[in-house]
Amino acid sequence: MINKIISINEAIEKVQDNMTIMVGGFLANGSPESLIDALVASNVKNLTLICNDTGFPDKGVGKMVVSKQFKKIIASHVGTNPETANQMNSGTTEVCLTPQGTLAEKIRCGGNGLGGFYTPTGIGTEAEEGKEKKIINGKEYIFEMPLRADVALLKASVVDKKGNMVFNKTTKNFNPIMATAADLVIVEAEKIVEVGEINPEHVMCSGIFVDYIVGGGK
């Protein structure tokens, strides 16, 4: 069996300047805090972030916003982190706001081999600007493209050594869909167990999507 378990330092070396990263979590609930802390310390920069939100200045991916590691942020909400607004207003970081359901579905398409989808969300708003529109069965839709990343950084509650994952309660959010939509997937595990210890009925996302596992999740 391939050993997927690596150290935090080995994991963050996979993230290099100018890459696009996806980070799991919803207002830092279900975010890989240990990986984020190590990335803050690493000084990797000019990254593009895909995440539901930018967390808080001291919590979740927001810590990397404070340390100015993103040139572009794709998110649905940035209101809980004033630093994101500062960088957006000063023009140092490009912020691309996307409706949350559209963001989730773009990622799902990216991981599921689909070329995009038509959604009614955002019709008549700024979200439709520059996009193809189409009437299907009398209703207007916007075409949205799939989204992928170089690296996905996830958080799971229990991970077996093949990478099969269990997410506790509301920590699931974007984690399992991002697992499918990046070239390299690293999961931060709160608890690592032997293969077979998780009942297949209870596996929420397969280890086939996971390249590396890091222990010590908070």
Added chain:
Amino acid sequence: MNEKAVIAKRVAQLLHDGDVVNLGIGLPTMVANYIPEGMDITFQSENGFLGLGPAPEQGKEDCELVNAGGIPSSIVPGGMFFDSATSFGIIRGGHVDATVLGAMEVDEKGNLANWKIPGKMVPGMGGAMDLVVGANTVIIAMVHTQKGKPKILKQCTLPLTAKEQVNIIVTEMALMRVTDKGLVLEELGPEATVEDVIAATEAKLIISPNLKRFGLDE
């Protein structure tokens, strides 16, 4: 009863036994406290679960179980957790009977603006654009004016969250319904007169021939 409680209670009376309902952050969250006895409502929380329950007792908070505002929450028996793509599939797919949201501006055509004040505040739309398009009934719950300035307008001036999706507006002064003919004043709040409502509203109001007062004691 204070004005926010009046609004929350009147909105709660608009729901139906068996409904799936998503409540926005702030005042809309208060609606859950006024569900009439015997009415079974399933609350959806867009960060990833059905069966949102009351806030946990102090000291019993679970940091892995949060609502869409990131605040520790609870799940009731019969609930379920899911990922963000599934969550918004439920929302866009028409499986949410009603959503209750606040507004910065709403107009007589049912347009809604609640995500951006250009040059001042750009928190992002989060899940609001999907919710307003996807939910079968869109209820706006808000205080009637912003420091005396009308928020119910002939036409929204701020960037839209959705075009022509609002069905009902409930404030401490009135219940209004968006119809093909325009905005109909159907009910008056406990202390308001028709003249008060007209004075506090920029939109043209059609006074319902069946105009009545909120039946908050029913």
